[in-house]
Amino acid sequence: MRIDAVDFFYASLPTVTTAVDGSQDALLVRVRSGDDIGWGECEASPLVSIAAFITPPSHGACQPVSASVLGRRLDKPEDILAISADVAYRSMDVLQASHTYSGIEMALWDLLGKRRDVPVWSLLGYDRSHGRIPYASILFGDTPDETYDRAREIRSQGFVAAKFGWGPFGHGTPNDDAAHLFAARNGLGNDTALMVDAGQVWRTDVDAVRARWDALVDVDATWLEEPFTGSAFDAYAAISASTNPSRGPRLAAGEASHNPHMARHLIDYGKVAYIQIDTGRVGGIHPAYEVAQHADHGGVTYVNHTFTSHLALSAALQPYAGLRRHRWCEYPVALSPLAQAVTPDRLERDVDGLVSAPEKPGLGVTVDLDALAPYLHDIQITIDGHPVWASGQ
Amino acid sequence: MRIDAVDFFYASLPTVTTAVDGSQDALLVRVRSGDDIGWGECEASPLVSIAAFITPPSHGACQPVSASVLGRRLDKPEDILAISADVAYRSMDVLQASHTYSGIEMALWDLLGKRRDVPVWSLLGYDRSHGRIPYASILFGDTPDETYDRAREIRSQGFVAAKFGWGPFGHGTPNDDAAHLFAARNGLGNDTALMVDAGQVWRTDVDAVRARWDALVDVDATWLEEPFTGSAFDAYAAISASTNPSRGPRLAAGEASHNPHMARHLIDYGKVAYIQIDTGRVGGIHPAYEVAQHADHGGVTYVNHTFTSHLALSAALQPYAGLRRHRWCEYPVALSPLAQAVTPDRLERDVDGLVSAPEKPGLGVTVDLDALAPYLHDIQITIDGHPVWASGQ
Structure with a gap:
């Protein structure tokens, strides 16, 4: 055909x-x-x-x-x-x-x-689709109080992990950022994983990250995402070299990769611990699968990057569906009415609170x-x- | 203003x-x-x-x-x-x-x-604009005879260097490619530098390059350009590790870089000896200048990538105008009537056969x-x- x-x-x-x-x-x-x-x-x-x-x-x-x-x-x-x-x-x-x-x-x-x-x-050759722990992906509030309220709301929705990103984070002083981090942690409680997305705000400025590191450790952040421009491998490597696998956050990046090579470079040269791939940018599902395989072999954790519809979410879950170890799944929770309108199908959390690539044919959703x-x-x-x-x- | x-x-x-x-x-x-x-x-x-x-x-x-x-x-x-x-x-x-x-x-x-x-x-802070040796940049012919004729023509125009690229090169067997390489060398004579541009034809296939290496050495190629996808640093590094600075070609790449980081990575991780930057892609003149500075400090040779008008050529010569060591300049010689129409100004070779960024204000050309x-x-x-x-x- x-x-x-x-x-x-x-x-x-x-x-x-x-x-x-x-x-x-x-x-x-x-x-x-x-x-x-x-x-x-x-x-x-x-x-x-x-x-x-x-x-x-x-x-x-x-x-x-x-x-x-x-x-x-x-x-x-x-x-x-x-x-x-x-x-x-x-x-x-x-x-x-x-x-x-x-x-x-x-x-x-x-x-x-x-x-x-x-x-x-x-x-893709996988024999099953493993459940993932969805982390609610939301933006920092304009004020620490707003961030706190958003964190409370996420917790009330039963999420066991949440990622805060963008908004004012990184645009003010280290103390301003710390206030948002503690507000997020306080709102989530101590039993909810907290990820942080800096949205490339410091470009190549390693010192800006160092100035915020203690606060990130204090709030027990799981990862710090994209502190730098996606291509600034030296900067990533400089921070990665001083992170502690058993305490404090590791680095995460990769969403801008527009081919599998770029993602591999973040792993091989930037030494990130989490590689985040957007199937809507990297060339689709198979290039993302190639990255997932490379990450799996290299002890790096693969995570989807998704901030749009559940059609995109299904596509994002396919590349690592059969790789059990990679536990997280980015799960947008504040979708616009438009993103909700894309597909009537929802990839809802199951009884264990996990999200999986659908068992249905194809991507398992309709438009x-x-x-x-x-x-x-x-x-x-x-x-x-x-x-x-x-x-x- | x-x-x-x-x-x-x-x-x-x-x-x-x-x-x-x-x-x-x-x-x-x-x-x-x-x-x-x-x-x-x-x-x-x-x-x-x-x-x-x-x-x-x-x-x-x-x-x-x-x-x-x-x-x-x-x-x-x-x-x-x-x-x-x-x-x-x-x-x-x-x-x-x-x-x-x-x-x-x-x-x-x-x-x-x-x-x-x-x-x-x-x-940009340079105090003068150094002359460059222009290499005539042309495409391989469809047959070795055509390649030979083009080489003769380039030689008759007084060029002391020529780069052949694309066309059938790399699409046939190593012997087919060798025939084109020897045709180019024979047409140019032994006193003209010969560069070769593979146009990413082998993607990540290191063996395909190895199979052609002896012929490249035999024709005394100055460089082999883009044998691989621009991001395939591992493949570049594998070949670079076995090149000999004093005999045979070195690797050249970089034209697709759409920010200075990508060019630096080709130098730092791909170990290329020539970094080729298109100011029309890398973000303009200053990002190209940043790459030129990095190359200059790292013992790598900066070369412009230009295959369009003399407006683009002037912009391409600015970033390394004041860096004396970087001797080459890509100089398109088979410009279409359109590319010729862009500007009535020409960056012609001077009495020594060299081409320089103009002394006139701005880019020194009019449209x-x-x-x-x-x-x-x-x-x-x-x-x-x-x-x-x-x-x-």
């Missing part, structure tokens, strides 16, 4: 703010092949990712993503890997291509799983275009008056 | 082929501030790069490039660095942003240099929109019927 069509659906809230809430817009991808369809989701910047699919070619190594996808054979997992290799080569100089293709690749796996009536994790309708936008792109893109074409 | 406007001009040849000739299209950037203007050029995929400038925001760390540029102060070099830092942070999740911003950053330096009546290299007119395209982008982009707006 051939890939007949790739359709994009761009949705956003009526107002998108500068809060770092990744569920304010979405780019859904639908792939069609014969009578089958598959769904995926690209992470962020829908217009740019659509442009990378349909852009006129600049030269042989700068072709649109569509050139490697449309009309291709899709009968087995190897077909997906062959398409991925062609995208990487033919769209080498289209920087956005890996973000665009990530959503497509998910949809290819979803379609193939549904066609064969098996979950994607089974296509509800009717529910999405109020959020959908119509994009038209013309070059010299000729349409090169129209929504849902 | 504030930045009043950023205008993009998308030009292409009537037919763009799958040849890896980067001069088949162009995205020119004009920045206006008061009565001053500056010009820059983004490398590849114009529609995607325009989209990254005007895309609706997805969230606070996924804003369009325009959000960090328009209305900003532009009085001194530090203003450019502040804008660059904001683009990196606020457009963190727009992967294409660094390609888009690269052309803008060049234009900011060009404008500031013209405003102050000094060359850009002077603004001729009238000459470009036959190649320009009109792009219109609407969202829900509202125009978000129209060419030359």
Whole structure:
């Protein structure tokens, strides 16, 4: 069977703010092949990712993503890997291509799983899908009191782990940050794991992290995520070298990786203890699987990065579904109405409080275009008056 | 003075082929501030790069490039660095942003240099612009005979160095490749330096390179460029470890770096001997300058990567203009009529056969929109019927 069509659906809230809430817009991808369809989701910047699919070619190594996808054979997992290799080569100089293709690749796996009536994790060779401990992923409040209230709310929802990130954290003094950290810990109580996401705020400034380390140890943070620019391996390594595996936080990073190499480098050179992969950026499910395998062999813990819909969450859980040791799962709890509208299916916590990749075929979720309708936008792109893109074409 | 406007001009040849000739299209950037203007050029995929400038925001760390540029102060070099830092942070999740911003950053330096009546290299702190040995950068022929003819032609133009790349190289057997290498060497004669660009064709396959190494040594290649995917540091390091500084080629790479970190990693982890930077991708002139400084301190040779216009060439020569040791300069000799139309100014070889960054203010070249007119395209982008982009707006 051939890939007949790739359709994009761009949705956003009526107002998108500068809060770092990744569920304010979405780019859904639908792939069609014969009578089958598959769904995926690209992470962020829908217009740019659509442009990378349909852009006129600049030269042989700068072709649109569509050139490697449309009309291709899709009968087995190897077909997906062959398409991925062609995208990487033919769209080498289209920087956005890996973000665009990530959503497509998910949809290819979803379609193939549904066609064969098996979950994607089974296509990857796993024999079961292990439960993960979901950590509630939320933003720091504007004040320590707000952070405290959010922590109380998370605790009341029965979460045994929570990650606070972004907001004012890192923009003030070490004491300001410590106030937020203690507020989070106090709100969560001592029996809830606390992760901290600095959102690259210190770029390459190792001393800024050192100035906050004692507070991170005092609140017993499980990890400190992205203190630095994603590529600042030296800075990561400098902090990693002084962390203590048996006490205090370890470093976590990797969400911006747009190929498996970048994630491996954070492990091999940055010495991070947790590698966090967004299947909506790294090139899709199989590149994430490659990272998970590398992490597993190297004693590093794989964690998904997900801040959008439960479609994205299912795709994010597949790559390490069968690797028991990797216990955590990022679980967005403050999803926008848009992100909730993407799919009526929810990956809810089971009786043990764990979340798993679904047992259903493909990604195990459906997309509800009717529910999405109020959020959908119509994009038209013309070059010299000729349409090169129209929504849902 | 504030930045009043950023205008993009998308030009292409009537037919763009799958040849890896980067001069088949162009995205020119004009920045206006008061009565001053500056010009820059983004490398590849114009529609995607325009989209990254005007895309609706997805969230606070996924804003369009325009959000960090328009209305900003532009009085001194530090203003450019502040804008660059904001683009990196606020457009963190727009992967294409660094390609888009690269052309803008060049234009900011060009404008500031013209405003102050000094060359850009002077603004960077260099006291002179050293001459470089230009190597003619051309594609392998489809057959060894064609490669031979091209080599003869280059020699007849008086070049003392030539780089052959892409085309069939690496797609056939090691013997096929050897035939092209010997054809190139025979055509050039023994007194002309020969560089070879494999265009990432072997991805991560170290053995594929080893199988061709003897031929590369036999033709006395100066360097082998990009045998692997840009991020495959392990593969680069494996080959680098077995190269001989006093005999045979060394490895060269770096053109895809979209921030200075990536280039440093190729030096620090991939152990390349030549680091090749495209100012149209790495974030502009100052990030390239940072790489040049790092290379200079580490005994690595900095080389520009340029395959488009002489505007791009001038921007590419600025970052290492004052660093005498770095002798080479990539010099495209088979520019398309479009690339020639970009600027009437040429960075010609001087009496010693050397090419230098111009002594004139800014980038020292002008853009001729009238000459470009036959190649320009009109792009219109609407969202829900509202125009978000129209060419030359």
